[in-house]
Structures are given as structure tokens and as C-alpha cells.
């Protein structure tokens with residue numbers, strides 16, 4: 001899957017990922033009204049609204065982008081119907097040729113991590129039958145329980161040729177509270193970055209490893225250091241747009257080959273129609289606003305890389 005991700009990035013020339021994080025209040029009224037008319041103001045109605053919203057955004061952007069990142073929390077909040085909309089979104093995006101990064105941020109004791117890995121990137125045995133439950137291409141993993149919480153994910157991904165993005169330095173304001181703590185004079189996130197490089201060296205694709213990292217766009221100086229600590233790991237960089245990250249902050253997340261990083265924007269793309277810059281499209285044409293926001297994001301990153 002890392003080879004497909006790299007190929008898709010080369011094909012589109014767009015090292016970006018659209019975050020499918022559908023909150024109900026981003027969904028235009030006409031989409032909600034239609035879903036509620038069919039299913040009532042129920043969890044099913046909400047799930048239908050987020051599915052229709054996602055579908056329109058994917059239809060309007062899939063030719064420009066290599067990958068999407070549905071954040072499972074946004075679906076889980078609507079219970080079982082929400083999870084069904086998550087799965088429908090995963091399958092639809094794959095049909096469209098997109099790489100799907102399931103943002104699930106799991107990580108637990110070994111046996112529990114193994115079950116998470118099987119459910120999201122592996123296959124499960126039921127009697128004589130085998131199923132691929134969620135079937136994302138990559139998932140995000142929280143490594144802060146230690147190696148035995150990560151290894152089951154690596155093992156399943158090796159078998160299935162799927163990939164991981166492991167949280168190293170997160171984009172949120174409090175991420176330094178624990179992740180920046182010094183151990184023998186070195187920040188914890190750097191030590192985690194070294195482990196990512198080690199896990200990744202055991203699971204290489206053609207150019208890059210199947211084991212990538214997450215480093216927030218909001219910490220560009222740390223990104224510069226981590227780029228060198230994990231030269232063969234793709235870095236998923238969230239925090240562009242809504243959290244304040246800009247193209248010029250991101251150049252050092254990339255390697256000299258122009259590859260090695262993929263920048264996520266969720267609200268900045270899916271709720272573009274609510275921003276002044278794209279208001280001219282109107283709520284009815286929210287998909288066109290998202291497409292314009294994707295084009296602008298690609299241009300911003302390209303220009304920044306050219307000026308590097």
C-alpha cells in the first residue's frame with residue numbers, strides 16, 4: 001500500500017490527503033433535510049447525511065488527490081449507523097482509486113492491539129470463513145503503550161501489505177506535556193521517531209517503509225529533526241488550515257526527492273463553503289467549494305516546495 005500511496009502522489013503531484021471528518025454542523029441544510037425526510041431525525045438519518053456529504057466531496061475531488069483520511073470518531077458518535085457510514089465511505093473511496101487512511105488512533109496491550117489490527121487492516125476467521133471487516137489501507141496507531149502495543153499492527157500489515165502511521169509528535173497544543181519530556185537529554189517524541197524508523201526498516205516498500213509517522217504541521221522545527229530521524233518513513237502531517245499550518249511551514253517535512261510527506265486538511269476542505277474565500281459557491285455547491293480549496297492547498301504546497 002505504501003507503493004500505491006507513493007504512486008498516487010506522483011500521479012496527482014499532490015502530497016495531500018483530504019480528511020473526511022464530517023460533523024453534522026458542517027453538512028449543508030439541504031443534505032440534512034433530505035436524509036431526515038427519509039430516515040427521520042435519527043442516528044440513521046445522521047449517518048445518511050454524512051454519507052451523502054462525503055460522497056459529494058469525494059466525487060468532486062478524487063481526481064486531484066491521492067488519499068483520504070476518514071476520522072472514525074466522527075462516525076462513531078452516531079453509533080452503529082455511523083460506523084456503517086464509515087465502512088461505506090472506506091469502500092467508496094477505494095473504488096475511486098484512493099488510498100484510505102483510517103484514522104483510528106488505536107493502541108493497547110498486545111492481545112487487544114492484535115484484535116484492532118485484525119478488524120481494521122487484517123482478516124478475521126469465522127468458522128470456515130474469512131472476512132476483511134473494515135479493510136482500510138493504512139491506520140493510525142498510538143504507540144505510547146510501548147512496542148508490544150504496536151507490533152501486532154506491524155505483523156498484520158506485513159501479511160496484508162498494508163501500512164501504519166504512528167503518532168510521534170501530535171499537532172495539538174498540549175502535545176508537549178508528555179511528548180516533549182526529556183529523557184537523557186532527548187525529547188520523548190524523538191525516541192519514538194527512532195522506534196518508528198526501526199519498525200519501518202523491517203517492513204520496506206520500494207522506496208519508503210510501510211511504517212509511517214504522524215507529526216503535526218504546527219511543530220515545523222520538530223518536523224525538520226524528525227524527517228532526518230526517520231528518512232524512509234512517510235510523515236502524515238495534520239494541522240494544515242484549521243489548526244494554523246501553512247505551506248511554508250511544511251517544506252522540511254519533505255525529503256530531497258520531494259516525497260516523504262503527505263499533508264492532511266479536514267475542516268479546511270470539507271467545510272470550505274463556510275469560509276469567506278469560498279462563500280461564492282454557496283451552500284448548495286459545497287462540493288465545488290471543496291474542490292477549489294483542494295486546488296488552493298495543492299498550489300500553496302507546490303509553491304512553498306519550489307521556494308525551498
Ligand SMILES: O=C(O)c1cc(=O)[nH]c(=O)n1[C@@H]1O[C@H](COP(=O)(O)O)[C@@H](O)[C@H]1O
Nearest residue numbers: 071140170171214216238242243265266267
Ligand atoms: O492522526 C491524525 O490524523 C492527527 C494527529 C494529530 O496530531 N493531529 C490531528 O489533528 N490529527 C487528525 O487530523 C485531523 C485534523 O483536522 P483539521 O484540523 O480539521 O484539518 C483530525 O482528524 C485529527 O484527529
